[in-house]
Amino acid sequence: MSDLLSLTFAALADPTRRAILARLSNGDATVNEIAAPFDMSLPAVSKHLKVLEAAGLITRSRTAQWRPCHLEAGPLKDADGWISAYRRFWEASFDRLDDYLRQLQAGDPEKTN
Amino acid sequence: MSDLLSLTFAALADPTRRAILARLSNGDATVNEIAAPFDMSLPAVSKHLKVLEAAGLITRSRTAQWRPCHLEAGPLKDADGWISAYRRFWEASFDRLDDYLRQLQAGDPEKTN
Numbered sequence: 001m002s003d004l005l006s007l008t009f010a011a012l013a014d015p016t017r018r019a020i021l022a023r024l025s026n027g028d029a030t031v032n033e034i035a036a037p038f039d040m041s042l043p044a045v046s047k048h049l050k051v052l053e054a055a056g057l058i059t060r061s062r063t064a065q066w067r068p069c070h071l072e073a074g075p076l077k078d079a080d081g082w083i084s085a086y087r088r089f090w091e092a093s094f095d096r097l098d099d100y101l102r103q104l105q106a107g108d109p110e111k112t113n
Numbered sequence: 114m115s116d117l118l119s120l121t122f123a124a125l126a127d128p129t130r131r132a133i134l135a136r137l138s139n140g141d142a143t144v145n146e147i148a149a150p151f152d153m154s155l156p157a158v159s160k161h162l163k164v165l166e167a168a169g170l171i172t173r174s175r176t177a178q179w180r181p182c183h184l185e186a187g188p189l190k191d192a193d194g195w196i197s198a199y200r201r202f203w204e205a206s207f208d209r210l211d212d213y214l215r216q217l218q219a220g221d222p223e224k225t226n
Contacts, residue, residue, distance in 0.1 A: 003128055005128075005131070006126045006127055006128060007126075008126075009122045009123070009125040009126035010122070010123065010126035012122040012195075013119045013120075013121075013122035013123035013126060014119055015116055015118075015119060018118070018195070021199070022198075025198070025199060025202070071199075071202065073199055073202030073203040074203065076196055076199045076202070076203065077203040079196055080193070080196045080197070080200070080203075082125075082131070083189055083192055083193045083196065084193070085135075085138070086134070086138060086184075086186055086189045087193065089138070089184065089186030089189070090186040090187065090189065090190040090193075
């Protein structure tokens with residue numbers, strides 16, 4: 001499970017880590033700022049940040065003393081690229097639902113093809 | 114980690130499971146057909162299928178004796194929906210790269226803003 005795409009998906013497989021990324025989408029933040037809305041200890045939050053950092057989803061400044069965390073979208077782009085290959089499947093499902101709803105609106109669905 | 118989105122991302126966090134989904138994107142397949150290209154035992158493949166099934170990414174026919182597996186795109190659509198909220202970040206990165214490359218083509222980047 002050492003490939004980057006697997007690391008990315010594994011990092012996203014946790015609601016707290018997804019909430020941290022959502023927080024960072026509003027701007028860089030320190031560990032304390034990230035931890036504030038969660039009922040979690042700082043070490044627990046730090047553990048989540050390490051998982052996100054290992055997957056390349058966040059970086060932490062080495063210069064500023066408070067080491068703010070920064071969202072890195074590259075791995076999300078790769079994950080999106082993988083998933084997008086399957087887009088035709090759910091778009092096809094919606095097309096079929098559209099057809100069915102149109103048949104219903106047109107009258108008795110038993111009489112339509 | 115019992116929410117469906119977490120289950121989906123966890124199921125995708127494995128190259129074998131992603132390869133199984135890729136196989137099923139070409140059509141329904143039995144466990145034997147799915148296992149064929151992998152150097153894995155049938156029980157190992159079955160374990161992966163159970164993870165995919167628990168996440169709702171595949172369903173297995175209850176009528177046909179050979180119980181073919183079928184790709185279900187719904188959870189992928191939800192995962193795509195979550196990731197798409199971050200699209201502006203990587204699109205912004207590419208816009209900046211575009212600007213930079215245009216500056217390079219225009220001449221000395223030192224003279225540009």
